[in-house]
Amino acid sequence: MGGLSAVKMESVSDQIRAIVLKQLSALLPEPVPISDQTNIVRDLGLDSLAVMDFVMAIEDDLDISVPLDRIAEVETVGDLIRTLDELKAQG
Amino acid sequence: MSILAKFAPLRDAYEKLKSVGYDPFSIKFDAILSPTEGVVNGRRTILLGTNNYLGLTYDPTCIRKSVEAVEAQGTGTTGSRIANGSYDGHKRLESELARYFGRRHCMVFSTGYQANLGILSTLAGREDHLIIDADSHASIYDGCRLGHAEVVRFRHNDPDDLYKRMRRLADKPGEKLIVVEGIYSMLGDSAPLAEIAAVKRETGAYLLVDEAHSLGVLGENGRGLAEAAGVEADVDFVVGTFSKSLGSVGGFCVADIDGFDMLRVACRPYMFTASLPPSVIASTIQALHQMESRPGLRTRLRNNAKRLHGGLGALGFQVGPEVSPIVSVALPDRETAIMFWNRLLNAGLYLNLALPPATPNNHSLLRSSVSAAHSTAQIDFALDLFAAIGREFGLIPGAGADALPQAATA
Incomplete structure (x- = not known):
């Protein structure tokens, strides 16, 4: 039982990760290696407005809305994926 | 480390902005003469960036x-x-x-x-x-x-x-x-x-x-x-x-x-x-x-807005999507906007310089706000000035090196 839902969680997570990487690379002028530890503002040079716009594109892909206070907490790519995971799970 | 150290990037950006000429964030008016005129650095200057839509400050x-x-x-x-x-x-x-x-x-x-x-x-x-x-x-x-x-x-x-x-x-x-x-x-x-x-x-x-x-x-x-x-x-x-x-x-x-x-x-x-x-x-x-x-104030405001918005568009500038008392010209980049804004002020026209991140879509804007109190001559002065500087900068079509127009008085 637990095993099955874990598999399902994993696949949703993978899908979210793929979307985040797709939207990030669409935004960057040239390919940059991205890991969970990548700091979105400091390492990728995105300003707060660019982050907002990039989050809007992800919101469309996932059919969720990310409240502003949740965006404010995000520093790394890993933070973002975790936040999106939680919001998607809440439906 | 000072408590203000976190502002280092902002300080750098601000210093760069000020190095071009006037400091757009601390313009001082030596005198305000009317809803549409003031004195900046000893020069009579037309005010086209005050949000004074009906000109009632001197009513x-x-x-x-x-x-x-x-x-x-x-x-x-x-x-x-x-x-x-x-x-x-x-x-x-x-x-x-x-x-x-x-x-x-x-x-x-x-x-x-x-x-x-x-x-x-x-x-x-x-x-x-x-x-x-x-x-x-x-x-x-x-x-x-x-x-x-x-x-x-x-x-x-x-x-x-x-x-x-x-x-x-x-x-x-x-x-x-x-x-x-x-x-x-x-x-x-x-x-x-x-x-x-x-x-x-x-x-x-x-x-x-x-x-x-x-x-x-x-x-x-x-x-x-x-x-x-x-x-x-x-x-x-x-x-x-x-x-x-x-x-x-x-x-x-x-x-x-x-x-x-x-x-x-x-x-x-x-x-x-x-x-x-x-x-x-x-x-x-x-x-x-x-x-x-006095509904006539709104009519005059509308006519002035149309004249400025239409005039700037006809010159070839990129203006906002609809006629309103806020008329913004989008310039290709930050540096051009800052230089253009300085040239306007030196020639006797004050308006607002609006730069990212305060602007949508990363636009660098020269933002005008029209008043019912502006005369047609003042609006036309602004248009002539935009035309001359825009041509000199190669931003709009037409021959360069027009003589800059003289300030119109109300």
Whole structure:
């Protein structure tokens, strides 16, 4: 039982990760290696407005809305994926 | 490490900006001569960036009322309305505004910024939801941050995106308050309010419209975008300011909802700040009367806006999507915008330099705000100046090296 839902969680997570990487690379002028530890503002040079716009594109892909206070907490790519995971799970 | 070390990147950007010439964030007017003229660095300068839409700052009747009030009631109230009491003028201004908007209730704030801060943070509490346009003014964002509601942004002026977000919130508990602006302050565009009101009705939300830049500008009676779009009945809360069309300072919110007055003892930006001085209240009441009784001011404003917007577009500049008293020219980059702005000021024209991140879509803007008080000659002076500098910079078609026009006087 637990095993099955874990598999399902994993696949949703993978899908979210793929979307985040797709939207990030669409935004960057040239390919940059991205890991969970990548700091979105400091390492990728995105300003707060660019982050907002990039989050809007992800919101469309996932059919969720990310409240502003949740965006404010995000520093790394890993933070973002975790936040999106939680919001998607809440439906 | 100083406590100010975190501002190093901002300091660098600011120093770079100042190195081109004037400092756009600390322009000093040696004198103000009229709603449309001042003196900068000893030079007579046309003011095309003041938000003084109806030119009422020098209206003789407003000045007289203000002088009478300061002589009779003193220079300030020295306290808040909750702790130190209201003057007759505060109550009178509130009832005049309520009457003007055809609503039962009005609260006056000490600035327009505080009106948004107070109303948004207090109306929407924990569990409630604020759904705001992504291009909202800083005061709306700050009002959201001060409160405890969950905040979601929708794409600028996009009712379909708003609907999508309302649908996602449908099963969540709490009230929903949609927030839009009558005229957006950077590009001068208006919200598609009829469509937004339809979303509001369908989803059972409340709707607040900030008419800061549209009061006295839009609608047959100047009540703003809600009047112009014919949806005043759908707008639950109107927020606005006295510091634009009404030529003073302060803010307000009007509403029809039962129990609105409870906000007076719950809204911190209303409770814990000094109330407006009698002189400001008096000129604002008189300016409201002038705005109501002189619809010709709005016609002149509209004609001036058309002349500037149409003229700049015809020259080949990229202007905003619709005619409004806010006329912004988008320049290709930050450096060009800063140089252009300096050249305009040196030639006797003051307007606003608006740079990212304060602007939508990373635009570098030269932002004009037209007044009913501008003469045709002043608008044409601005157009000639834009043409000459634009050609010299190679931004618009036409031969370069035109002689710069001489300043027109009102």
